[in-house]
Amino acid sequence: TQSTRPQRLLGAVQQNATRGDPRSVVKTIDQFCKHKEWAMNVGDEKGCILDSVVSELNPATVLELGTYCGYSTVRIASLLPPHARLITLEFNPHFAAVARQIIAWAGLQDKVLLVEGASGDWIPKMKEQFGVKTFDLVFLDHWKDRYLPDTKLMEECGLLRKGSVLLADNVVCPGTPDYLQYVRNSPRYNSQYFRSHLEYTKAEDGLEKSVFLG
Ligand SMILES: O=C(NCCc1nnc(-c2ccc3[nH]cnc3c2)[nH]1)c1cc(-c2ccc(F)cc2)cc(O)c1O
Numbered sequence: 001t002q003s004t005r006p007q008r009l010l011g012a013v014q015q016n017a018t019r020g021d022p023r024s025v026v027k028t029i030d031q032f033c034k035h036k037e038w039a040m041n042v043g044d045e046k047g048c049i050l051d052s053v054v055s056e057l058n059p060a061t062v063l064e065l066g067t068y069c070g071y072s073t074v075r076i077a078s079l080l081p082p083h084a085r086l087i088t089l090e091f092n093p094h095f096a097a098v099a100r101q102i103i104a105w106a107g108l109q110d111k112v113l114l115v116e117g118a119s120g121d122w123i124p125k126m127k128e129q130f131g132v133k134t135f136d137l138v139f140l141d142h143w144k145d146r147y148l149p150d151t152k153l154m155e156e157c158g159l160l161r162k163g164s165v166l167l168a169d170n171v172v173c174p175g176t177p178d179y180l181q182y183v184r185n186s187p188r189y190n191s192q193y194f195r196s197h198l199e200y201t202k203a204e205d206g207l208e209k210s211v212f213l214g
């Protein structure tokens, strides 16, 4: 049977990256996407902005919406302190299966809980299922029309506290206009745009960092 792009990306990691070395996994994926096949990872340019937000925040509890192949999962988890936890939600079982193997190759499986299913179903169950109180950081990188409804759902479920940070990928390309309008105009958020480029291209894109004010 034909391999899929995520499977080819996993193969590149298993052939070229060093087991237990997250930086080599990240570098291998970026090389693959620059020279072999484009894939919708946050990429190295926006990835450095993601790294700086994570390092500055030093979060104990992180939620990632949209795992895909686990590239940003590996970037985030490699920067977390020892007892910190990252829950990542993936809707597509094939993406999830590849991501599990890439996260394991990086040696980060003990810090990461990959949950398969729809964000709308899982967000209301976070507290009871995983003993989460609130998230210090949420990285939004799933379906672009889910950013706004899921943010409202997290507010309603009491998963955000004063100072919780939402970091959203692709706010320009493919774009999340309703989400941007909400976080930039709501008195409950302090929002900041980090201009960058769509992964592995020259097209404009960026990350929006929004601090929940409670
Ligand atoms: O669609 C994207 N990302 C979303 C994948 C996903 N992976 N998982 C989900 C999911 C969807 C429901 C869910 N509910 C719960 N988890 C969920 C996860 N969605 C995406 C697309 C592009 C892109 C740009 C320009 C183009 F010309 C083509 C494409 C760039 C990016 O950086 C992206 O992140």
Ligand SMILES: [Mg+2]
Pocket: 040, 041, 042, 141, 169, 170
């Ligand atoms: Mg993205």
